[in-house]
Amino acid sequence: MSKFKKKKSGDLPAVSTASLPDIVFMLLFFFMTVTVMKDSDLMVTNKVPTASEVQKLDKKDPVMYIYAGKPTMKYQKKAGTSNKVQINDKFVVPDEIPNFVLEYQSGLHQDLQNRFITALKIDEDTNMGIVTDVKEALRDANALKINYITKDGDPLVGLKK
Template sequence: MSKFKKKKSGELPAVSTASLPDIVFMLLFFFMTVTVMKDSDLMVKNSVPKASEIQKLDKKDPVMYIYAGKPTPKYQKKGGTSDQVQINDKFVSPDEIPNLVLEYQSGLRQELQDRFITALKVDKETKMGIVTDIKEALRDANALKINYITTEGDPLEGLK
């Protein structure tokens, strides 16, 4: 006759759900901080050319992206099949570019306005005439810092 008896019921203790809301909110805040929102829908074909000497842009500098190329099949009804310029989510003519650039630049803080960069993401099949029109419009808006977005590789690869 022993003094101590063991319970042999075999039941598992209930799972504590007290910390569950903390875990849910921690996951929510994590995904809110690491998720990147999409800026705009790409309405033009964009296969950028290759270049051997490339450099990454600083994340600190404000960048305005200008896309140029043939419209994708979904948007060919609106703009036809000729080369188009896209800023944000709409097609624009080169004459509209200076106003849009000045509008974007005026929305920046004063200390960032002199570091403003315009990035051209031009399809490799786009005619140079439209690129020249874009550059002249940027010159009219005094947006003289221009970067061309490319991929790293041999630029003469397809010409050999």
């Protein structure tokens, strides 16, 4: 009898799963840090107009978005086809805007309460009367920093003569 036994050739060792939890948690933390949460569902059509003097703002100040335009097909049954104003995920009338502004301000840090900007993302086919009503409601709420969101381009292209 021999003292030593020959190994069977071709046997592979078992795969070690000791580092598997580390890899799973590393992927979890990666996706948690790079994923952006959806802010709100756009309920109105929003083709913004073009402007020639566009300037990009710093992202240091908090921004409250107000959308205006015709409701999308999904919401026309409930809201109709006339132009509407949307804040967060809700259609509002201009008289309700000061309440939303005060609620937004109260949720901010004390230093940022006077520095927040209201961004108006208005569809290019929206009546100016609605924009004026929104601006008056913002004036009543003392939200005087207003930003119009546009895209860069020639504003005169496509105008009828």
